[in-house]
């Protein structure tokens with residue numbers, strides 16, 4: 001493969017990731033019948049908890065608390081008891097009660113469809129806000145959770161530990177994200193980070209992005225080319241503003 005143009009790289013990256021994602025799609029209860037509320041709850045439950053553990057409790061939780069009002073009206077003890085099987089129950093219940101209070105009292109009981117307002121909710125970081133936008137509202141938004149940022153850092157060769165590095169990775173992600181098919185793209189990236197580009201041992205031999213990846217490629221010249229291209233994509237410009245504007249609509 002010759003050194004591609006940035007446009008070719010973006011197109012190829014999306015195509016390969018989405019195809020892989022569709023073929024390896026993971027069924028989880030929170031991926032069915034999605035609403036902004038259900039996505040928000042799933043993401044809050046998934047904080048510091050495995051998907052397997054949340055998978056066992058998610059439907060019971062949604063049955064007991066079908067909407068944000070039901071959490072708002074419930075006592076702290078009721079919410080805490082529903083969290084017991086997942087651990088960290090005092091902390092989670094406190095946070096969820098605070099989120100419910102903010103949504104009901106500040107936003108009239110509607111989960112806001114705006115990234116900045118979502119991020120104003122207690123404990124809602126960039127990646128939870130992005131998941132609610134993309135999976136809940138169907139609007140293009142990046143989901144920069146720890147796994148996704150790790151994958152992107154390996155793919156681009158951009159370090160992920162400084163805030164400068166992180167901003168560059170966000171910018172790359174925003175440019176890679178397609179407007180159509182952003183849900184498939186986001187699911188695929190999350191699943192790739194969980195199964196192939198794993199924290200402890202990336203399985204590059206199974207990866208659809210291998211020859212688009214600085215870490216995975218085995219040709220030094222191509223590595224340099226990819227590094228340059230991703231560096232270019234990491235510059236913040238109007239594309240970032242465009243995605244932000246889309247999120248607000």
Ligand code: SF4
Pocket residue numbers: 151154155196197198202203204205207208209210211213214215216217
């Ligand atoms: S090629 Fe390897 S390092 Fe790169 S994204 Fe795939 S698994 Fe991760």
